[in-house]
Amino acid sequence: MIAISIALFWCLTTLVIIQIPYVIAFIQQLRQTRADSALPRLALPKATIILCLRGADPFLPDCLKRLLSQDYPNYQLHIVVDNPDDPAWSVVNQIVTNQTDLPVKVSSLRVRHATCSLKCSALLQAVAELDSDCEIVALLDADTITHPTWLQELVTPLQDPQIGATTGNRWYMPSSNGWGSLIRYLWNASVIVYMYKYTIPWGGSLAVRAEIVRQPELLQQWQQSLVEDATLYQAIKARGLQIQPVLSVLMVNREDCQLSSFLRWLQRQFVFVRLYHPAWTESVCFNGIILALLLCLYALLPVAIFIQQWQAAAWLSGAVLLNLSISVLLLIGIHREVCLGLDNRGEANSPFSAIALVKLLIGIPLSQLLCNLMLISALLVRRIEWRGITYHIQGPQQIQLEQYNPYQPLNPASSMVSLW
Structure with missing residues (x-):
């Protein structure tokens, strides 16, 4: 189990680290956009x-x-x-x-x-x-x-x-x-x-x-x-x-x-x-690997603790903590730049509260698991529902609207809830 735990640690660490340059470049571009906010006078x-x-x-x-x-x-x-x-x-x-x-x-x-x-x-x-x-x-x-x-x-x-x-x-x-x-x-x-x-x-x-x-x-x-x-x-x-x-x-x-x-x-x-999307196959492969690694990680960690394999548990816990800490730091960086951009536009923004930060620690791994599961499940979908209309899918240009009905409100629990 120790060898598997070490392999999981380095695989997940590598996948997290290779995303850092992309996020930093995005944050820098947000900052540059905010600095260059003046619009040229053009026809x-x-x-x-x-x-x-x-x-x-x-x-x-x-x-x-x-x-x-x-x-x-x-x-x-x-x-x-x-x-x-x-x-x-x-x-x-x-x-x-x-x-x-x-x-x-x-x-x-x-x-x-x-x-x-x-x-x-x-x-x-x-x-x-x-x-x-x-x-x-x-x-x-x-x-x-x-x-x-x-x-x-x-x-x-x-x-x-x-x-x-x-x-x-x-x-x-x-x-x-x-x-x-x-x-x-x-x-x-x-x-x-x-x-x-x-x-x-x-x-x-x-x-x-x-x-x-x-x-x-x-x-x-x-x-x-x-x-x-x-x-x-x-x-x-x-x-x-x-x-x-x-x-x-x-x-x-x-x-x-x-x-x-x-x-x-x-x-x-x-x-x-x-x-x-032309990169669908690559996306499925990449996210399928991430999903498999995450499932192994969260399945093995409680097992390692239960059977008192402390060295394996340490490697697995390290993978979880490193994944969470880097993800939270990158997220805070993006969120901060977005809020500063909203300030420039005179719009309200919502900095992270202490409660929100705590929920992030649970939400990040849950999001990684659920979103990757949804991506894999999309391989099998042949019918979708979109605002009360069902579409049958045989191919990218083979779509069939099964039956039209006028839109019927669903009486959501809150008036702020998105329509689907």
């Missing part, structure tokens, strides 16, 4: 913001109000609501009705393609109705609460003709310390580093050249896909263009979630990765 092209809605997300009113007050000279807002009876309609009407300064178009989804997600159907409708002189399309989700210069920060890098799209990302800062919210926060804090490193776009805060989204090939892919951002990534790379991460538009999500709901959502995200 900005006409832009259209597209917002697709199904259900009334907890912060939808805030999302809409912020979109109506962007510090941008020439833009319009196009909202596509899934159904005239959708709960989002009343929220949109209440906020947009008295808006006179900004061109706003609100429409219901007219064509629900059976071969793609409802979100992709809504995007297809919105793109078909773009003004001919629109040069930039910005996408976001209803849980994205923008700041006044959000659109300007996304569009400015697109002045470089080599950049086809810009993307922000999300950072969870829930109002509660429930286990679901904590595990989601920890998962996102780890994955955001790799999304930045590999320039993976996030459809919740993204801007792209209109000429790209008008391509017939991309529109055809959207008509056969579950998600828009992964197929957009492929279309941009096929044109030899770059995707530019914009860390100043790291958007804070303050919603809460239950653990069971988050795990279902996470499994769905991993299904999207399985279908559309």
Whole structure:
């Protein structure tokens, strides 16, 4: 057992240490972004913001109000609501009705393609109705609460003709310390580093050249896909263009979630990765190794203590403590820089409390186990449920919407709980 314990210690230590340079580079870029916060004075092209809605997300009113007050000279807002009876309609009407300064178009989804997600159907409708002189399309989700210069920060890098799209990302800062919210926060804090490193776009805060989204090939892919951002990534790379991460538009999500709901959502995200991300095989192999090592570690440690194999227990305990201490330090480093960036934008932030730090010591290993289990389980998934709609999956471009139903609110325990 001693030999196995030593091997586990060095394997896990190596896997933790090789992540340190990536996290440090991410922290440095956050710091540099904060230092270079002044925007250049450039002539900005006409832009259209597209917002697709199904259900009334907890912060939808805030999302809409912020979109109506962007510090941008020439833009319009196009909202596509899934159904005239959708709960989002009343929220949109209440906020947009008295808006006179900004061109706003609100429409219901007219064509629900059976071969793609409802979100992709809504995007297809919105793109078909773009003004001919629109040069930039910005996408976001209803849980994205923008700041006044959000659109300007996304569009400015697109002045470089080599950049086809810009993307922000999300950072969870829930109002509660429930286990679901904590595990989601920890998962996102780890994955955001790799999304930045590999320039993976996030459809919740993204801007792209209109000429790209008008391509017939991309529109055809959207008509056969579950998600828009992964197929957009492929279309941009096929044109030899770059995707530019914009860390100043790291958007804070303050919603809460239950653990069971988050795990279902996470499994769905991993299904999207399985279908559309070119590095899926490498990701499964790498995370499968991590999961196997963690399962061995947490299974052997109590056994070693029970049979009084103290030397083995010391190596295994060392692996746990080293994993936790490095993970906590890296997490605090990222969280601190995010909070400083929020200070720059005049937004509220939540430094770690003593209780939160204690929960992290349990949450980190639990997050590592659960999230890797969800990734492995995504290998077997052939059906997913997304806001009350079930999709049957036979392949990346073989999607079947089984039956359409208008969105039905689920009466969550709190009005702050995320919709799934």
